[in-house]
Every structure is written in C-alpha cells, then in structure tokens.
Amino acid sequence: MCGISGIIGIQSSAEAGPVLDRMNEAIAHRGPDDSGGVVEAGVALGQRRLSIIDLSCAGHQPMISPDGNLVLIFNGEIYNFLELKQELKEYPFQTQTDTEVILAAYKRWGRECVHHFNGMFAFVLWDKAAGDIFIFRDRLGIKPLYYYQHDNLLLFSSEVRALLSSGYVPRKLNKAALSDYLRYQTVHAPETMVEGVKMLMPGHGIHIKNGAYTFFQYWSPEKNYSREAEGKSYQEIKQNVQQLLLSAVERRLIADVPFGAFLSGGIDSSAIVGLMSQVAKKKVKTFAVTFEEEAFSEAKYAAAIAKKFNTEHTEIRLTPNDFLGLIPAALKAMDHPSGDGPNTYVVSKVTKEAGITMALSGLGGDELFGGYDVFKRMLTLQKNQWVAGLPLAARKLAGQAIHTLKPSVASAKIDELLRLPSWQLNYTYPITRQVLSDAYLQKLTNQSKLEPNRVQQLVAESRQLQALQPHKLPLLSQVSIAEIGTYMQNTLLRDTDQMSMAHALEVRVPFLDYELVEYVLGVPDEHKYPTSPKRLLTESLGDLLPMDIINRPKMGFVLPWQNWLKEEMFSFADQKLNNLGDRSAFNADELKELWSKFRRGDATVTWSRIWYLVVLENWLEENEIE
Structure with a gap:
C-alpha cells in the first residue's frame, strides 16, 4: 500500500x-x-x-x-x-x-x-x-x-x-x-x-x-457477473457464498505487519471478524470506537462479538467532544470534498495509534447483500408500477398534498417520485440518495438549467449495458450495481482511502473480492429478498453470528451533528457558509435562508444538508480553488 x-x-x-x-x-x-x-x-x-x-x-x-x-x-x-x-x-x-x-x-x-x-x-x-x-x-x-x-x-x-x-x-x-x-x-x-x-x-x-x-x-459487473448460481438450490448457494467469503478473508490476512479489524458489532464487521477467527493463525485483534453516551454507542454489540470469537479487543472510548476536536484535522486531510469523511478519519487514527498498520473492514456488505432500505424500496416501486401510469396531474396533486401535510425529507422524495415520467430504476434510484432537489438547486445556484444528473446517467448506462447481455440481471442485483457504481465507489471507498491513508493505515475489504461480487450478483432475487437483514449473507454463515447481532437495529455511526452545528461549530459553519455565498456560483440569499431554516429546526433541512456545504467551502479554501 x-x-x-x-x-x-x-x-x-x-x-x-x-x-x-x-x-x-x-x-x-x-x-x-x-x-x-x-x-x-x-x-x-x-x-x-x-x-x-x-x-x-x-x-x-x-x-x-x-x-x-x-x-x-x-x-x-x-x-x-x-x-x-x-x-x-x-x-x-x-x-x-x-x-x-x-x-x-x-x-x-x-x-x-x-x-x-x-x-x-x-x-x-x-x-x-x-x-x-x-x-x-x-x-x-x-x-x-x-x-x-x-x-x-x-x-x-x-x-x-x-x-x-x-x-x-x-x-x-x-x-x-x-x-x-x-x-x-x-x-x-x-x-x-x-x-x-x-x-x-x-x-x-x-x-x-x-x-x-x-x-x-x-x-464491469454487467458483463462479468457469474451465472454459477442458476439452477442451484438455496443450500448450495449458501455453501458457495460461505466458501467465497472465507477465501476472500483468508487472502486478505497475508501481511508482514500487525493487523486487525474494525468491529462495530454490526452484521458486516462481525461476519468479517468471525471468519478471520476461523482462518487466522493467531488471535485476531479488533478495534471499536465507542461513546460514553448510550444513544451513540455500539459498544455492547462489539464486545459481545469480541467475546464470542475470543479476540484481543481494544475499545477506544471517545466523548462526542473528543470527536469534535478531531474534525479540523479530518477536514485538512480531505483530498477531495465529501460530506461523510470525518468518521473514517477518527476510526483510522485511533486504530493506527494502537499499533496496527493494516485492518479489515466490512465495507461493501450492504451494497452486495441488500442491506440498505433502498433495496426494499426499489422492489416496492417495481410492484407498484401502475401508479406511474396514472395521470401526471393527479400524481402531482397527491405528492404536493403529502408534502404539505407532513413536511420532511421523506415526504419531499415521495413528491418527487410521483412527478417522475416512469418508475424505471434509472429514474427512481437517483432520487434515493439525492441531498437537495433539482428545483431547489436551481434557486441555490442561480441556474436556469442544471448539468445532467450523473447518477441517472450512470444507472442508464448500466441498464443499456445489461440490455446487451443475453441474460437479465435480477432487480436486486441491478440495485447493487447502482449502489456499487455510485455511492460506494465515489463516497465510501474514496473516503476510506483518503482518511485511512492520512494515517498510513491500509484498509482491506473482503466483501469486494471480485469473485464473490461476480457470484452474488448472479444469485436470483428470491434468495436475497430482504425479509430479514441481509438474509443471504447471514444464512450463508450458518450459526457464526448470534441472533441478537443479526436482528439488532441498524445504527451506523451516529453523532450529535445537529447540535454541534447550532452550538460548538456554529461560528465555523457560519463563516464558511458566508464565504460560500460570496462565490459567484451561489445565491447568497438562498444559502442564508437554508442555514436559517436549519437553525429554526425546519424538518426539511437536516444537518447533512448543511455540513457538506461547509465541507465544500473549507476544501475550496484549503486548496485555493478559484
């Protein structure tokens, strides 16, 4: 590395x-x-x-x-x-x-x-x-x-x-x-x-x-996915997934330096640690960043997995203020702007300081095995394609009524969905991860016409490539490819690389072993349908993971950003947003109104819709970009 x-x-x-x-x-x-x-x-x-x-x-x-x-x-x-x-x-x-x-x-x-x-x-x-x-x-x-x-x-x-x-x-x-x-x-x-x-x-x-x-x-995943799973029983598919995963982990344990694994206590990181314990020649070292505040901490889940697999477990306990103090350094380490980088910076920093040079991560498990809500959502939209066939005027009225009655990010997206010309994947998927709507961005940037939606282009290009293949990919695999080619590659992997390498820490990702990816993309939907969290993954592992880990609520890396931006980080954010508003690409008044709505607690403006603008201005200043 x-x-x-x-x-x-x-x-x-x-x-x-x-x-x-x-x-x-x-x-x-x-x-x-x-x-x-x-x-x-x-x-x-x-x-x-x-x-x-x-x-x-x-x-x-x-x-x-x-x-x-x-x-x-x-x-x-x-x-x-x-x-x-x-x-x-x-x-x-x-x-x-x-x-x-x-x-x-x-x-x-x-x-x-x-x-x-x-x-x-x-x-x-x-x-x-x-x-x-x-x-x-x-x-x-x-x-x-x-x-x-x-x-x-x-x-x-x-x-x-x-x-x-x-x-x-x-x-x-x-x-x-x-x-x-x-x-x-x-x-x-x-x-x-x-x-x-x-x-x-x-x-x-x-x-x-x-x-x-x-x-x-x-x-490319569209051309190179495997058809090995076709005609096989669910039992055979599970055995194949288990062996591919075990091989992927075993390959990634070759190193001449101290190594370990990130362990949040979620399904993906727990699966990696469990498999590592089966093939590693010495006790696995695991690292969990935990918080004193119960609402933010996954400590008990990580500790349970560490105990089950007898790992040498290091719990790095931080207060939110400890994390807050590291944000300036994380922003300075950012090679390319991203709204979601400081978390990885902090985890990488404390892992490196514990003497580890290489760590395994569970990144990619959600994208490959259908762990996000978007997978269920796309299946639901496919089953209700008839709605997109209703008169546009009626759909617009319904969407506007839903958003007016209960203003929120979710209702705004429902409103957008009901205005689409079609509920095909290349129209619906791009809305799921979009932060601000095109209509609002036109006001924010004073543009009568925005650049074409890049995610929509990528998904459309992928679907065109799939159409040239002799066999149709299952819908959930199409969503996986959309996730992999957009959010995972351009946010998660970029953040992982730039933030871990800021500390000279190598991160390896077994779920992205290309042989495993090719195989799982070819598995029919009925074996991946998310009736339980990442069913194909968890059932392929047999009794490796405890049921309380499999069925635990998905937390992610939760921190009090909403409060920070209104209190401890207010002056910093306020200055950066003012500076951003001074740039010719932005409408200063509209930007101030967005910031004001957030501070007033408007449900349609969450902290993430503010923070990534702060990050952008900071990055532009750090790199002297005109």
Whole structure:
C-alpha cells in the first residue's frame, strides 16, 4: 500500500525531476517507509511506500525488472500473488513482494496480466523496449488514480493534491461537477471538483504509445457477473457464498505487519471478524470506537462479538467532544470534498495509534447483500408500477398534498417520485440518495438549467449495458450495481482511502473480492429478498453470528451533528457558509435562508444538508480553488 505519482511528456529531466519531487512529497503521508523515483526519456515515475509485504528494502519502488526493461510503480495489494508466483516460476524473482509478481505476470501475459490479479490496485507499468505504458485501476475502484491530461502532457497520482502541487494543473473549480456534488455530496468519476482533473474509472486502463492515449475497460459487473448460481438450490448457494467469503478473508490476512479489524458489532464487521477467527493463525485483534453516551454507542454489540470469537479487543472510548476536536484535522486531510469523511478519519487514527498498520473492514456488505432500505424500496416501486401510469396531474396533486401535510425529507422524495415520467430504476434510484432537489438547486445556484444528473446517467448506462447481455440481471442485483457504481465507489471507498491513508493505515475489504461480487450478483432475487437483514449473507454463515447481532437495529455511526452545528461549530459553519455565498456560483440569499431554516429546526433541512456545504467551502479554501 502506497501512493504513486508520475509525469509523461516532459522531455527535460531537469524540469521533470523537481515536479515529481513535489508530487511525491504531497503524498508522503501515504507511504512513510520509503520513497523513490525514476526520471528519463520523457517519463517520470515516483512512489511513496507503506511496507506491508516484504518489509526489506527489496520492495523499493519504482521496481525494475532484472533485464532493466520494465519499470513499475504500484499502489495496493495483489492477494493471490503467492499462487501466481508458483505459476510464473520461469521469472527470476529477487524479492518476496507482490509488486514483483506484477512484473512477472506482464512478462508472461502482457496487458492481459490484469485479468489474473485478485486485489486492490492502481499501477503504472512502462515497457521500454515496446514503447508501451499501461495504467490500470482495480475492478471495484478500491484504490484511486487521478490524472490530468493537456496536449501531450499527462500527470497522474493517488491524490488530487499531488496533481495540484505539480504547478501544471490550474486551481479552477469544475463548474460542471458542482451540480453533481450538490446533488450527492460527492463528484462521480471520471469527473472531480477540479477542472481538468479526472479519475480513472474502476475496471479501466490507459495504454500510452507514441504520444497516443487509448482508454479501455477490462471488467464491469454487467458483463462479468457469474451465472454459477442458476439452477442451484438455496443450500448450495449458501455453501458457495460461505466458501467465497472465507477465501476472500483468508487472502486478505497475508501481511508482514500487525493487523486487525474494525468491529462495530454490526452484521458486516462481525461476519468479517468471525471468519478471520476461523482462518487466522493467531488471535485476531479488533478495534471499536465507542461513546460514553448510550444513544451513540455500539459498544455492547462489539464486545459481545469480541467475546464470542475470543479476540484481543481494544475499545477506544471517545466523548462526542473528543470527536469534535478531531474534525479540523479530518477536514485538512480531505483530498477531495465529501460530506461523510470525518468518521473514517477518527476510526483510522485511533486504530493506527494502537499499533496496527493494516485492518479489515466490512465495507461493501450492504451494497452486495441488500442491506440498505433502498433495496426494499426499489422492489416496492417495481410492484407498484401502475401508479406511474396514472395521470401526471393527479400524481402531482397527491405528492404536493403529502408534502404539505407532513413536511420532511421523506415526504419531499415521495413528491418527487410521483412527478417522475416512469418508475424505471434509472429514474427512481437517483432520487434515493439525492441531498437537495433539482428545483431547489436551481434557486441555490442561480441556474436556469442544471448539468445532467450523473447518477441517472450512470444507472442508464448500466441498464443499456445489461440490455446487451443475453441474460437479465435480477432487480436486486441491478440495485447493487447502482449502489456499487455510485455511492460506494465515489463516497465510501474514496473516503476510506483518503482518511485511512492520512494515517498510513491500509484498509482491506473482503466483501469486494471480485469473485464473490461476480457470484452474488448472479444469485436470483428470491434468495436475497430482504425479509430479514441481509438474509443471504447471514444464512450463508450458518450459526457464526448470534441472533441478537443479526436482528439488532441498524445504527451506523451516529453523532450529535445537529447540535454541534447550532452550538460548538456554529461560528465555523457560519463563516464558511458566508464565504460560500460570496462565490459567484451561489445565491447568497438562498444559502442564508437554508442555514436559517436549519437553525429554526425546519424538518426539511437536516444537518447533512448543511455540513457538506461547509465541507465544500473549507476544501475550496484549503486548496485555493478559484
């Protein structure tokens, strides 16, 4: 696990060298153990290393093949590197690293090597003899890769800040992406908040040769989901899911550093800890951030799981004020604005301080196994498609009446749903995670017409791709793909990467093992229907989890943000919102009215609809974005 940076197209080494140094320094927090760089022939490649496998200096990067022809920089982990190493015995291995296995695999299979890797990664491989450069990002988008292309110049890095530090990237707001952020608290790849800076899409690569850039896709859930579950009994499917999960966890326990697991006491993290206890060669270390206030604390659930699996459990008890005190540092660590990052920052900080360098997380379980309310909601809407066939005027009246009688975020979304031209997934799903309605955003930003809804585009593109396949995906799998391709990849995974790597902590996510994802997406709805919380997951695990964990209320990471923004954080939030209102992209009066409604306790303006605007302004100021 590390950070990588590079420049292609600057012919002068004297010019490229200092630029690469600045980029490398900007991501020093990602790799405190080592740094390196290669600058020659219009190519500059740099890396910061966090040593996880083979801690010796043999793992130094850029890594060069024995014949001097291949140069590699790599961020991530290849979990099946030991099996691949056995298959690639003809290669003269010099290290025990997974990095070197990428070189060996490329030597054997060329660009097709990426299909052989099970892992999380972003890597750049330069084949000097052939004049080829390949850039790859992993299938599910666990590891980031940002780039800036202008004429024949290409800069890339694990973080936006490294690109900005280069001096080549204008610090300008991407106005087209602003609508996306205001709708969804994030910007969906390939766009970012900085004009000209893009994010390589998951499952994609770039081939560079003779100054020409070719972008290609090597994996997608729509094309690569498995049909193995078809025709199998529920019992067989459960056995397959259990084995795939166990293998996913076992693969992710390979490390030469102290490791553990985040444990909230929810289904996903408890399942990971339970499976770890079955395959780990030593006692599992677990970490739970808990709160003294009973309303916010999941301590009793985490403690019960730790006791059941006899883990070495560390309970890190915080008061809300402890958490509050860490928010400024969390905001400073934010590489790209997000409405939901400080939680991960705090958990990562205390875990790293407890001596852990790598931790497993239950991220992805909800998206894959139908753990969110949106899965039930989409099934309900599908069963009631006839409502969308009623006259629009009648639907509008009904929606307006519901929202007027009981003003709230939920009633506002019902009103929006009743105004839709269709209840197909690409119309209904985007509303579920939208923060502010388009009608309101037009007033907030003084725009008569907003940019197209990016989530709607992504879901529509996914459905078009599915339509080209010979077999139709189950509805719940379609919702999973929508969740994975939007909220999970562009909020949860981005936050996990930027906030954990701020502390040089590697986080591994077994639920996103691509073999498990491919299999579960092919499971029919009748085996996943959410009659109980994540039924397929919990029943595949047999009696691994206690029933009080399976049936416990879903809490999430709850904190008193509503009060903080009105009291302890009032001055900070007020200043940031005033500054945001001074920007030409916003209507200052409308922004002040939104802030006023929140302070008055208006049910239609929750804290999250304020906080992400505060985050945006803070990020713009920190990064000097015009």
